Amino acid sequence: MGLTGLEIFKQLPKTNTGDCGFPTCLAFAMALAAGKTSLDKCPHVSEEAKEALGAAAAPPIKLVKVGTGDHAVEMGDETELFRHDKRFYHPTALAVLIEDTEDVAARVAAFDELEFDRVGLHFVTDMVALQCTSGDGAKFKAAAEAVAAGTQKPFVLICEDVAAMETAATAVADKKPLLYAATNDNYEAMTELAKKLECPLAVKGNGLADLADLVEKITKLGYKELVLDSGNRETSQVLADLTQIRRSAVRKRFRPFGYPAMAFTTKDDPMEEVVQAGVYLSKYAGMIVLKASKKEEILPLVSWRQNLFTDPQKPIQVEAKAVAVGDVTPDSPVYITTNFSLTYYIVEGEVEGSKVPAWIVPVNTDGISVLTAWAAGKLTGDSINKALKENDMESKVNHKTLVLPGYVAVLSGSTEEETGWKVIVGPREAAGIGKFAKDNFGK
């Protein structure tokens, strides 16, 4: 439970019956707080207390899943307003909008091909959002089936007409699409449908106050697999709404907003859309529906998403294994760097750009950068020697010269001593590698 022992104790009968197996209610409360027992061990706790403790123990923002299998998307279960306070957990899902009046099969095929590799990571868009532009249930159903057939990835069905939604959703319910949306006008029937089909349900209000009321009505009907839409669309207002939803949930435990939030881009120009989506991605959207779908448009968004959702406490590392960049020969230079992902990939990019094939040996510094590793005593003549030996560099090149990052020129002497190799001091900034390679190794 997230509560302290004392907070729990306040809800207990304080009769010290011992029926729970603990000598006093306080002892039981402490054990509960530590997760060492469960509330149901106490036969005397009141219904109110049960609800209060249950609500407080639940995560501030519900985890909601869309889709099934390996590609299912999880949203919610966030606890922070700022990544620097701890981290963000569930990367914002990006849903590409397709209208049922388009060539759905072709659009889905193109969507499914949107995959990117950069810096050793693999990026994808996560979902399709299929909109019932036609207003025709049969057409919507056919389109939904085409989406389900064309991709393993989860999707959203966008239609506020319950009849049309029922026709389409029933046909693809096994894929657990997000049903968008329950509104003031249709929420009873839409909630029944979502319950019946066991699909998550989007809730669209007219502003935050109305949204809160609507969510309460829906949870009273017994459904909680919800995703929130304030109904506003203007950039500045959506920023405010997303901020309020996150704050209310995380800081005030305001239950009606304890669900992931979604946002829609409104721009026709794809570049403007990407910029607008960038705002929502940075600030609390669990999902964004957008039209832009070209590679050059999506790549920056998925990259920022990856950056934003990294754990600030844990730097990403690459394997401390020597890498050959280009067509190396036994004469090729050897660059020393660290296995901090960012450092490694920047150096690799520059070595590649220098057009002088070379080896890069990333020394294992527990994933920290050159200067920090040197300050922490993790980048030393000794650790460099270890890296050279572990990678058997002596058999890979016929020389014994290595390039040391310029910022740790001070390690030259000890590195030469430990390794028996000659040290050339390289540039301080990776950006200098191009010129450095040309001057030292150019043909």
Added chain:
Amino acid sequence: MAFNAVKEKYRSKVGEVTLGATKEQGGTRGYTITVGGEGALPFLHFEGEIPNRPVVALEVWDHAPADWNACFDSYFGDVYNDAAAWAKKCVEEYGADLIVLRLKGADPDINDASPEDCAKVVKDVLAAVECPLVVLGCGKEEKDNQVLPVVAEETSGENLLIGVAEQENYKSLTAACMVHKHNIIAQSPIDINICKQLNILITEMNLPDDRIVIDPTIAALGYGLEYGYSIMERARNGALQGDKMLGLPMIGNVGFEVWRTKEANASVEDFPAWGEQEPRGILWEATTATALLQAGMDIVVMRHPKAASLIKQNIEELMVANEV
């Protein structure tokens, strides 16, 4: 359960810095620009005053850059050799709010331009545009300590923003800014403690804090953007909680960082999965900028005119008051 808006109550605001000086104020600018002054987190108008919008600068060099991507040729090819014309074009055709003039030519490994030559270029650019001017050195400490004080002296009264001062090298520039009444960029290496410390050192030399702009050293998208982003969020939160040494406007070299990256420059032939180069580069720059605006950036220094225009539009939309 009715919804009640969660509004923060802050103890303090970010300080304001004004760039440029009109004739009445002793300069030659057609207008001045004031940045900072925020009484709330970025664009959260519902809980505080945001009196000044962030501004977009376009970056101009004092000589034709050897390494800028070919996609810039159609924008600046005709003005690369004339910094004044280049600056004028940035303002008049591409809507820059202000100009950042980078004196890269002063670099001993490039043109080794003399302090006098540099000062001349600065004055030429001043004469060509009405907007306030930011001047950056070549990045080589020793040379900048010769060049920037001369620039400061020759433009006394213009209230430039000059950069950069760093923890290990701030005295020369601070003195020059004090004597000739300019503003200073205080740069720290993604370290909030050094950021504060440097501002303390500068204010201890009696340069008032309404003449300091923080450069936290941002990195491009994909190359550590999140580090700068989080430093900035921490700084802005600290500022609003009352930390005066963090309560200053922030600047970032978005264009400079982004256009060094593979992702902005690699051809679609080399990386077919990445799509077309120029739109990719534009969006790499615009995405970097849009993220940093959400972390509190006040002066966004950009290169691609299309990216700059996207960000100006983003700022305009975000400056629409919101209510909860």
